Amino acid sequence: MTAASKTVSDVIHSHFGTLTRAEKQLAESLLDNYPVSGLGSITTIAENAGVSTPTVVRMVQKLGFKGYPDFQAHLHQEVEATISNPIAKHDRWASNAPGTHILNRFADAIMGNLRQTLSALDTATFDSVASLLSDRKRSLYFVGGRITGALAEYFFTHMQVIRPNTALLSSNSSSWPQYVLNMNPGDLLVIFDIRRYEQEMVSLATAARKRGAEIVVFTDQWGSPAAKLARHTFRIQIEAPSAWDSSVVTLFIVEALIEAVQSSTWDETKERMKTLEGLFEQTRLFRKLS
Amino acid sequence: MTAASKTVSDVIHSHFGTLTRAEKQLAESLLDNYPVSGLGSITTIAENAGVSTPTVVRMVQKLGFKGYPDFQAHLHQEVEATISNPIAKHDRWASNAPGTHILNRFADAIMGNLRQTLSALDTATFDSVASLLSDRKRSLYFVGGRITGALAEYFFTHMQVIRPNTALLSSNSSSWPQYVLNMNPGDLLVIFDIRRYEQEMVSLATAARKRGAEIVVFTDQWGSPAAKLARHTFRIQIEAPSAWDSSVVTLFIVEALIEAVQSSTWDETKERMKTLEGLFEQTRLFRKLS
DNA sequence: CGCACTCTGAAAATTTCTTTTCATGACAGT
DNA sequence: ACTGTCATGAAAAGAAATTTTCAGAGTGCG
Structure with a gap:
């Protein structure tokens, strides 16, 4: 499946050439401040990008997602991965210490x-x-x-x-x-x-x-x-x-x-x-x- | 008012004492893997916490939010703050503070x-x-x-x-x-x-x-x-x-x-x-x- | 100029989400 | 045991969101 292991960002980039004008506009709006900009409802992101909601639906389907909810679920997963594992969160601060050591x-x-x-x-x-x-x-x-x-x-x-x-x-x-x-x-x-x-x-x-x-x-x-x-x-x-x-x-x-x-x-x-x-x-x- | 500058997590903590059993269960589910766990729809988080959707609505209103969408909007803002301001990107810790401020x-x-x-x-x-x-x-x-x-x-x-x-x-x-x-x-x-x-x-x-x-x-x-x-x-x-x-x-x-x-x-x-x-x-x- | 084609968004249709209502059950105080 | 209060979720009502339909606008081409 297109969006299996690749990030949503990757998928957008790889399809960028085949996108239409309004879709490119939308894609850029999404990539700008990615991935947070895709957190809201379809209406919100359509407004932010200055396109209509059908354009959003058409694009995410073109990218290989089943629909907007499917698209957003993938985005959520990515946000989760980013947050729960930010560079800040060292899994091991002290060398040799397990991640669960009190120091960590x-x-x-x-x-x-x-x-x-x-x-x-x-x-x-x-x-x-x-x-x-x-x-x-x-x-x-x-x-x-x-x-x-x-x-x-x-x-x-x-x-x-x-x-x-x-x-x-x-x-x-x-x-x-x-x-x-x-x-x-x-x-x-x-x-x-x-x-x-x-x-x-x-x-x-x-x-x-x-x-x-x-x-x-x-x-x-x-x-x-x-x-x-x-x-x-x-x-x-x-x-x-x-x-x-x-x-x-x-x-x-x-x-x-x-x-x-x-x-x-x-x-x-x-x-x-x-x-x-x-x-x-x-x-x-x-x-x-x- | 209640949720103006404080984080959603803060608000939950400060109201924790006044929450009922089902609400506490929900609150803990939300705080566990916070703030990502609150990204989905009200149905999803209710299921994850093992409570009904009305419980979710009642709790977020008790916390001072206008409704679930309002609650989620605050959460989105926090996710955004967290993501776009990670420690790795430590040029600005305190928002509004120039990178050279003594605090930073x-x-x-x-x-x-x-x-x-x-x-x-x-x-x-x-x-x-x-x-x-x-x-x-x-x-x-x-x-x-x-x-x-x-x-x-x-x-x-x-x-x-x-x-x-x-x-x-x-x-x-x-x-x-x-x-x-x-x-x-x-x-x-x-x-x-x-x-x-x-x-x-x-x-x-x-x-x-x-x-x-x-x-x-x-x-x-x-x-x-x-x-x-x-x-x-x-x-x-x-x-x-x-x-x-x-x-x-x-x-x-x-x-x-x-x-x-x-x-x-x-x-x-x-x-x-x-x-x-x-x-x-x-x-x-x-x-x-x- | 006219035709065919694609892109686009308004609006309708559909689905899903959110909120409210209400019946039930638990429980404390009388 | 009775009564009132509260917490809870099922289900209905209401409100959004999502998808589909469709007509107009633009564009390329003969």
């Missing part, structure tokens, strides 16, 4: 998370947050929950090197009021709150807002309740083949932000880092001597 | 790091470390440096939930001797030490070895000096288009290890987690009452 399954999941998160992420949001973080007139406060506390700490540690006026709120909420007390209008509170949202985050966000602080929230696709109070929100895909959620993509965004801030204020940062290096050296030297 | 450059770098790290990683090492971490007769100690301290904390927080006898050494080295004092032969010390290796890590590793402890080191491609004393070493690719090194892949390995440990000791862990849940509930209740 994790790698697949993380790549999927990264792709989904990035395609849903608005770069304007990213750039705005980066510029808020860069503004040295604003003090920065970081806070995370039980699990995400480590991410807040990681973010804080870097920002503390890059610029002054940064603080890390302990994940224990009892000390929060003192920090809120010190917040000034325009200060920035960065909240990490993912699934198993912590009720106290909403209280903290509310209090911070009352003091005039801006809020940035890192949360998952379902959204922390604190996100409602936020100026900017990062919704991150966190699913992993695990009983736990994955923070890998969150860390990715954090690192990208760190770099964005660092490069946008490099002149000021350079001096700070030099000074800091010197301080570390002194400490080391001091210990050796003692 | 970072994504490329992380992809490369992940691939290189995994292809160099021996799965036997991974499995051995997972089994060492699972062994409840061994106490676990985690330690990190200035930057990697957050990773150690992240690892520790999870392991602490999964099993008893875990400790986090503060990144301040003055308290380390007390921990070393308590180490017994067979105990496991997990060290994070990447570029700008901290001299004290070697001292710590040496002291721990003298006490008979096993050592696992997470380091970069150049290798921490402490790695010489380690039973197992993870050499991780950490380069990023940034003034800072990237911890994303390190976190990836950590999460994969957490899952490996968790799943290998699920029976024992299950009980612990239930108890822990209860304790959290009590704490919350306590706060509310007070």
Whole structure:
């Protein structure tokens, strides 16, 4: 049969010479953005190509398919093959490891998370947050929950090197009021709150807002309740083949932000880092001597 | 509205709780081999899922779509996005972002790091470390440096939930001797030490070895000096288009290890987690009452 | 110019898909 | 045990999609 092992695209190409004007027009419309353009109904693709539906029927029959549904079934198969086996999906990331090894399954999941998160992420949001973080007139406060506390700490540690006026709120909420007390209008509170949202985050966000602080929230696709109070929100895909959620993509965004801030204020940062290096050296030297 | 920017998969997940038995069955059939399984007609997918066509209609409406055609149109869009934007064609990860946006450059770098790290990683090492971490007769100690301290904390927080006898050494080295004092032969010390290796890590590793402890080191491609004393070493690719090194892949390995440990000791862990849940509930209740 | 031929899309006919209606059965609360 | 509610699928009704028919337009050729 004509369309047995060859792809639909191949079949179209091989018959291209025998096609009529309207059919060629249709064929080109199909090959343009192939194979997705053939996903819709016969009416849709006829309209897109600017031809009539009978033309579509005649062509697919000329190509050797039984009818439009048959044609489309073949296309679906191809789409499936393309999707379930994209170059991205390495059947084996780690050499010698079976495709089902936890490392490989994790790698697949993380790549999927990264792709989904990035395609849903608005770069304007990213750039705005980066510029808020860069503004040295604003003090920065970081806070995370039980699990995400480590991410807040990681973010804080870097920002503390890059610029002054940064603080890390302990994940224990009892000390929060003192920090809120010190917040000034325009200060920035960065909240990490993912699934198993912590009720106290909403209280903290509310209090911070009352003091005039801006809020940035890192949360998952379902959204922390604190996100409602936020100026900017990062919704991150966190699913992993695990009983736990994955923070890998969150860390990715954090690192990208760190770099964005660092490069946008490099002149000021350079001096700070030099000074800091010197301080570390002194400490080391001091210990050796003692 | 509901299905504006979120993917169909997201929408299904977020509504999953409110779905009925037949609808859940359908949802799972759709998510299995997503999104290709939703390409056919309503009749086809109903048959594949083993439910009736009205069930399909009811579910997609419950999910916020106008009807099956609307649902399918969204799916088609996603398929298109997936196909015309594969990772292989990684010039644009985030839609709307120019190829040179920091997010895209970072994504490329992380992809490369992940691939290189995994292809160099021996799965036997991974499995051995997972089994060492699972062994409840061994106490676990985690330690990190200035930057990697957050990773150690992240690892520790999870392991602490999964099993008893875990400790986090503060990144301040003055308290380390007390921990070393308590180490017994067979105990496991997990060290994070990447570029700008901290001299004290070697001292710590040496002291721990003298006490008979096993050592696992997470380091970069150049290798921490402490790695010489380690039973197992993870050499991780950490380069990023940034003034800072990237911890994303390190976190990836950590999460994969957490899952490996968790799943290998699920029976024992299950009980612990239930108890822990209860304790959290009590704490919350306590706060509310007070 | 006229004839024969092919290509093309409008419209009708047909088939298939989608939605609605409704009867049945399961189940929780009284 | 009774009653109300909900989930479910069979079947009918309704809406599209697909295919066929057919007439007009264009083209090549004598």
